[in-house]
Amino acid sequence: xxxATREKRRHQQVADDHLPPSPPALPxxxxxxxxxxxxxxxxxxxxxxxxxxxxxxxxxxxPVLIVSSPRAAEEVLRTHDHVFASRPHSLxxxxxxxxxxxxxxxxxxxxWRQARKLVTTxxxxxxxxxxxxVRMVMAxxxxxxxxxxxxxxxxxxxxxxxxxxxxxxxxKSFRSEGRDKLLRELIEDTSPLLGGFNVEEFFPFLARFGxxxxxxxxxxxxxxxxxxxxxxxxxxxxxxxxxxxxxxxxPKDDDDFIHVLLSxxxxxxxxxxxxxxxxxxxxxxxxxxxxxxxxxxxxxLMRKPHMMEKLQAEVNSSVPQGLELLSETNLTGxxxxxxxxxxxxxxxxxxxLLPHFSMxxxxxxxxxxxxxLQVLINxxxxxxxxxxxxxxxxFIPERFIGDGSAAHVNFKGNDFQFLPFGSGRRMCAGVNFxxxxxxxxxxxxVHRFDWELxxx
Ligand code: HEM
Numbered sequence: 001x002x003x004a005t006r007e008k009r010r011h012q013q014v015a016d017d018h019l020p021p022s023p024p025a026l027p028x029x030x031x032x033x034x035x036x037x038x039x040x041x042x043x044x045x046x047x048x049x050x051x052x053x054x055x056x057x058x059x060x061x062x063p064v065l066i067v068s069s070p071r072a073a074e075e076v077l078r079t080h081d082h083v084f085a086s087r088p089h090s091l092x093x094x095x096x097x098x099x100x101x102x103x104x105x106x107x108x109x110x111x112w113r114q115a116r117k118l119v120t121t122x123x124x125x126x127x128x129x130x131x132x133x134v135r136m137v138m139a140x141x142x143x144x145x146x147x148x149x150x151x152x153x154x155x156x157x158x159x160x161x162x163x164x165x166x167x168x169x170x171x172k173s174f175r176s177e178g179r180d181k182l183l184r185e186l187i188e189d190t191s192p193l194l195g196g197f198n199v200e201e202f203f204p205f206l207a208r209f210g211x212x213x214x215x216x217x218x219x220x221x222x223x224x225x226x227x228x229x230x231x232x233x234x235x236x237x238x239x240x241x242x243x244x245x246x247x248x249x250x251p252k253d254d255d256d257f258i259h260v261l262l263s264x265x266x267x268x269x270x271x272x273x274x275x276x277x278x279x280x281x282x283x284x285x286x287x288x289x290x291x292x293x294x295x296x297x298x299x300x301l302m303r304k305p306h307m308m309e310k311l312q313a314e315v316n317s318s319v320p321q322g323l324e325l326l327s328e329t330n331l332t333g334x335x336x337x338x339x340x341x342x343x344x345x346x347x348x349x350x351x352x353l354l355p356h357f358s359m360x361x362x363x364x365x366x367x368x369x370x371x372x373l374q375v376l377i378n379x380x381x382x383x384x385x386x387x388x389x390x391x392x393x394x395f396i397p398e399r400f401i402g403d404g405s406a407a408h409v410n411f412k413g414n415d416f417q418f419l420p421f422g423s424g425r426r427m428c429a430g431v432n433f434x435x436x437x438x439x440x441x442x443x444x445x446v447h448r449f450d451w452e453l454x455x456x
Contacts, residue, residue: 019368021050021055022056030062040353047066054068055068062374068378073416075365078424081425085108085424091220101273101278103281104285115274118264118278130327134325134440154295157298158295162180162291168286171258179234182230190227193216235276238256242259286433288350289350292348294441296344296348307397312446315447327440330443346389353376356426358370379420412431
């Protein structure tokens with residue numbers, strides 16, 4: 001028995017020797033104190049010192065693999081995609097997302113596969129709603145411009161994407177009873193909890209005893225109640241309308257996403273909770289991401305007026321004179337517009353750390369990667385990796401066009417130095433819709449108005 005134990009320890013030692021490198025850790029906290037308020041930035045600094053490709057941290061009691069280079073990201077998202085295609089468990093997501101019945105946080109498996117298929121195949125109605133919403137935003141900017149007052153672009157772009165998302169999901173009733181505002185508030189309150197670095201997630205043994213989890217759990221339960229109130233009402237209204245249309249008592253006038261969910265409910269075996277979780281996903285994934293992305297793009301362009309002018313020249317020369325509102329069909333051949341959006345996604349990815357989870361053990365570059373490991377892919381660091389990008393920290397859209405150094409690089413998940421939508425099985429399910437919204441809005445904003453930062 002003694003020699004068997006010694007042999008086991010020796011094997012363990014050999015396996016540990018092959019783990020990815022780690023910085024020195026503190027007792028209990030591990031490396032948690034090194035993470036800071038902007039984890040993607042501090043993790044890049046740590047990776048530079050301790051493991052440019054892979055680095056193993058212990059955050060509280062949780063081992064977490066940090067992936068910081070395009071090469072290592074390709075190993076995780078392509079070579080071993082089948083191993084890493086799950087998500088780490090999250091206490092908050094479990095409560096807010098109805099036991100992980102959504103797509104984004106669902107563990108890998110049949111439910112996730114079906115829910116993802118549903119979102120990717122049936123989300124299209126949204127694309128037909130854009131015109132009305134763009135018109136609304138342009139009118140609001142027009143009023144501010146006429147009065148000569150500054151506009152809060154973050155607020156305006158947020159409300160644009162919010163309105164678009166609401167219309168796509170809820171249909172024509174999206175503004176009644178201030179639901180669009182309520183939804184925006186709910187998203188703003190939920191995002192920090194769902195997207196945040198909650199300490200409790202790294203101390204599951206404490207959470208089990210209820211030491212740390214009480215506050216987060218209480219907050220999550222309160223949020224979930226508020227979501228329930230809104231989503232139940234929306235679904236019930238749609239159900240009665242859906243029944244009236246099915247019995248021929250009412251004409252079919254709406255093909256929003258809730259209607260789509262109702263129509264495929266049986267086919268996909270969806271219950272009410274599944275529907276609510278999938279709706280939440282579409283709100284979160286679609287609304288927060290696109291508006292933050294537009295925000296960064298406008299900020300970059302206003303800081304570089306010559307690029308703003310170049311973009312305006314491209315847009316103005318491509319559309320018929322006198323056209324007030326551009327639609328998707330006017331956007332063909334706008335290479336600079338696309339390059340500006342790519343460059344903005346490179347420097348400011350909306351999901352700077354992609355969360356994955358290893359379902360089995362594997363080996364990467366001779367390192368042992370155990371099963372059950374949380375993985376964070378630092379797409380922010382990868383998009384600024386000086387080994388793949390010239391003047392990596394500079395905003396230079398030209399790199400993506402003509403004979404620019406990244407002219408061939410795309411965000412479809414095949415170029416691992418550029419992962420704004422991820423790659424592999426868990427890649428974003430709304431790339432085309434997201435990009436279409438951003439292109440349309442940006443083109444309209446620069447076509448219709450001249451922009452500058454207010455003094456100071
Ligand atoms: C500019 C806009 C958007 C950006 C930058 C973006 C980015 C991302 C990223 C980085 C991921 C994680 C990928 C990974 O873990 O490897 C993701 C996942 C996801 N996105 Fe998007 N997204 C955008 C818009 C949308 C829209 C409009 C939808 C609406 C349907 C959407 C639906 C999803 C879903 C459902 C997932 C989870 C996929 C899964 O876990 O299987 N996204 N997105």
